Amino acid sequence: MKVRHATHPSELEGLDSDRLRDRFVVDDLFVEGEVSLLYSHEDRMVVGGAVPVAGRPLRLESAGPLRAEHFCERRELAVVCVGRAGHVEVDGHRYDLAHMDVLYVGRGARDVVFGAETTGDAVFYLVSALSHAAHPTTLVPLDQAHRTEAGAQETANRRVIYKHVHADGVPSSQLVLGITVLEPGSVWNSMPPHVHDRRTEVYLYFDLPSEDRIVHMMGQPDSTRSMVLRDRQAVISPSWSVHFGVGTRNYAFVWAMAGENQSFADMDQVPVSALS
Numbered sequence: 082m083k084v085r086h087a088t089h090p091s092e093l094e095g096l097d098s099d100r101l102r103d104r105f106v107v108d109d110l111f112v113e114g115e116v117s118l119l120y121s122h123e124d125r126m127v128v129g130g131a132v133p134v135a136g137r138p139l140r141l142e143s144a145g146p147l148r149a150e151h152f153c154e155r156r157e158l159a160v161v162c163v164g165r166a167g168h169v170e171v172d173g174h175r176y177d178l179a180h181m182d183v184l185y186v187g188r189g190a191r192d193v194v195f196g197a198e199t200t201g202d203a204v205f206y207l208v209s210a211l212s213h214a215a216h217p218t219t220l221v222p223l224d225q226a227h228r229t230e231a232g233a234q235e236t237a238n239r240r241v242i243y244k245h246v247h248a249d250g251v252p253s254s255q256l257v258l259g260i261t262v263l264e265p266g267s268v269w270n271s272m273p274p275h276v277h278d279r280r281t282e283v284y285l286y287f288d289l290p291s292e293d294r295i296v297h298m299m300g301q302p303d304s305t306r307s308m309v310l311r312d313r314q315a316v317i318s319p320s321w322s323v324h325f326g327v328g329t330r331n332y333a334f335v336w337a338m339a340g341e342n343q344s345f346a347d348m349d350q351v352p353v354s355a356l357s
């Protein structure tokens with residue numbers, strides 16, 4: 082398990098592009114036959130990937146930085162199916178996930194095992210936060226997620242925001258998580274931009290063809306920085322940072338937050354004209 086320390090906003094301007102990526106981009110999460118995990122000190126979020134092959138399930142193990150017997154001893158977990166399909170067994174109970182389904186795993190689950198029917202199909206993205214109470218493990222298929230339409234064609238940001246784990250849906254301690262899908266011809270996400278000082282957020286971009294790219298913006302509104310990302314790369318947004326981006330075509334991304342509150346609407350919008 083890799084560990085990333087938290088970043089103070091004043092450090093940003095001293096980071097060259099490689100150092101900027103070292104701090105915020107997570108680009109090696111999906112390795113066939115492996116579970117990969119990264120521990121961020123931003124709200125102690127853990128992000129990961131699990132890519133089981135057929136006939137060789139993968140178990141989610143605890144890791145050194147957690148000092149815990151099992152991964153969910155003090156944590157809750159969301160498992161997002163970013164591949165075609167796969168299954169997850171939690172303490173012997175099997176859940177089948179299709180593309181963009183999410184399994185919420187409550188604190189106290191001992192055995193979490195990822196499996197694939199067909200090699201190449203099962204690609205799971207993992208997001209975890211500290212949890213002070215045990216909430217039931219629950220599958221949220223895409224068609225049961227809360228659905229909102231946002232944006233406009235004129236501004237190339239028409240998109241559907243699906244909320245899977247949120248205050249009015251599946252209960253959790255900290256995690257608020259969903260998937261945003263850009264319409265064909267729309268390329269800008271999270272417009273107008275915003276910050277939410279009460280929560281860290283992590284984006285995982287996916288369903289982007291390998292030759293395409295996304296320019297992701299972060300930083301304080303008056304001093305933004307950009308990073309060029311490709312498919313299945315994640316980016317950490319500290320609570321003081323904006324997080325928005327533009328793709329060379331449409332795409333989807335998993336957004337996941339943890340922190341002081343679970344109020345999706347608690348965000349301070351930044352007018353585009355205030356960015357620099």
Ligand SMILES: O=C[C@H](O)[C@@H](O)CC(=O)C(=O)O
Pocket residue numbers: 231240242260261270271272277282324336345348
């Ligand atoms: O705090 C909320 C998150 O940044 C995302 O939900 C925003 C988003 O998906 C979008 O507007 O496209």
Ligand SMILES: [Zn+2]
Pocket residue numbers: 275277282324348
């Ligand atoms: Zn946000």
